[in-house]
Amino acid sequence: MSKTILVVDDSGSFRTVVKLALQKAGYSVVEAVDGQDAIGKLDGAKINLIVCDVNMPNMDGLTFLKHVKTLAAYKFTPVIMLTTESQEAKKAEGRAAGAKAWITKPFQPSQLVDAVNRLCV
Amino acid sequence: MSRRSGGDLGRSQRTIRLGPLELRSELVLLLLCAFAIALIWQHQWLGLVACALSALVIGQLLQKQPTSSDIASPEPGASPDAAAPASQDGISLMAGAVVPVWSRQLAAIQASVQSGTVELLGSFSSVMGLQDQLSTQIQLLSAQSHNPESLQQLSLLTQIGAEMQTQCENALHGLQFGDRMSQMVEVLHQDTERFARHLPQMAQAKAADAQAWLAALEATYTTDEQRLYHHGQAFTPQQSKVEYF
Helix, strand or coil, rough: CCCEEECCCCCCCHHHHHHHHHCCCCCCCEEEEHHHHHHHHCCCCCCEEEEEECCCCCHHHHHHHHHCCCCCCCCCCCCCEEECCCCHHHHHHHHCCCCCCEECCCCCHHHHHHHHHHHHH | CCCHHHHHHHHHEEEECCCCCCEHHHHHHHHHHHHHHHHHHHCCCCHHHHHHHHHHHHHHHHHHHCHHHHHHHCCCCCCCHHHHHHHHHHHHHHHHHHHHHHHHHHHHHHHHHHHHHHHHHHHHHHHHHHHHHHHHHHHHHHHHHHCHHHHHHHHHHHHHHHHHHHHHHHHHHHHHHHHHHHHHHHHHHHHHHHHHHHHHCCCCCCCHHHHHHHHHHHCCCCHHHHHHHHHHCCCCCCCCCCECC
8 A cells, every 4th residue: 555645735736746756656645735724634644754835824834843743643754844945044943843854946856756765654 | 188277277176067057166155155144034944054065065076176286297396395295196196006907917927827837737747647658568568578679679668768757857847947936926916015005105215114125025035046136146046955854
C-alpha cells in the first residue's frame, strides 16, 4: 500500500505540481487549501508526511505546524515546509516549531521526491 | 467637450428651474417672504410651515448647483489655501477613476496567468500519463524481444522515454513561475487598492509617510526577488535547495 502525503497549499496549481511529482513517485496525495482545512483532513487519517506552504489565508503554515505538534497522533509525522519564503527568521521559526526540512519554491520535483523518500515514515 | 463661460455659471447659480419655468432665486425668496408675512397676519400656521419647507428646498437646490470652483481651474494668482479643497477633490476624483481600472487589469492578468497554468498543468498531467504508459510498453517489449535489431530500437525508445521524463520535470519546475508571478501581482494589486483608499488624505504627506508606506509594502513580500526589486537591485535566480533541520 502506498504511503500518503498531505499537501497543504492555497494555490491550486501548486498543489497540482506537487501532486503530479509525488504520484509519479508512487505516493498517494491528500490536498488541503490552508492550515484550517488541513486540520480537518487529518482527523484520524493515516498520513505519513506533510508538505506545507507558509503563507496561506485562514491559518498559515507555521501556525498549522505548531498545532500538528500538539496532536498525539501526528506529533512525530514529519513536516516539510515548501514555500516562496526565504527569510532566515522564518526558517528558524519553522525549525523551532519542528519542521524537518525547508524547500524554497520554485523547486525541482526530483528534490521534493528525494526529501520525501528520505523523511517519510 | 465645451466648457461653459463664467457668465453662464453665474446665471445658473441664481436661477431655479421648475419644469419649463426658470425663475430667479431672489424673486422666489421675496415672494415666499411676502407669502409668509401674509400667513402670519392671517394666523395660518400650517401654511407658514409649508412656506418654510419650500424655502429650505430652494436652499438645497441652490447648493446642489455647480459652482465655478467645482469646474473651472483656479484663477492664476489665486491663493494656495483657496485652491486646496479643489485639489483634494481632484485627487479623490482621479483615484476613484483610475485605480479601479488598474485594479481590474491586475486582476485580469492574475486570472489569465492562473488559467493558463491550470491548462498547461492539465496537459502535462496527460503527457506524464502517456510517458508512464510508454515506459510500461518498453519494459514489456524488452522482455519479449531477443533479436539485436529490436533491442536497438527498444534502447532508442528507452532513451526517448527518459528524455521525456526529464523534460516533464523541467516543465513542472517552469510552471511554478506562473504561480509565483501571480502572487507578486496580488501584492501590488492589494497595495494599489490600499493606496487609492488613502490617497484623499495624502495631500499633506511627508517623506516619513512615504517611508512608512514602503516599509509596510515591503513587509508583505515573501521572496528575495520582491525585496531586491523593491530597492531597485537586480535579482539572479538561485538554484532551489533543500535545507534539512
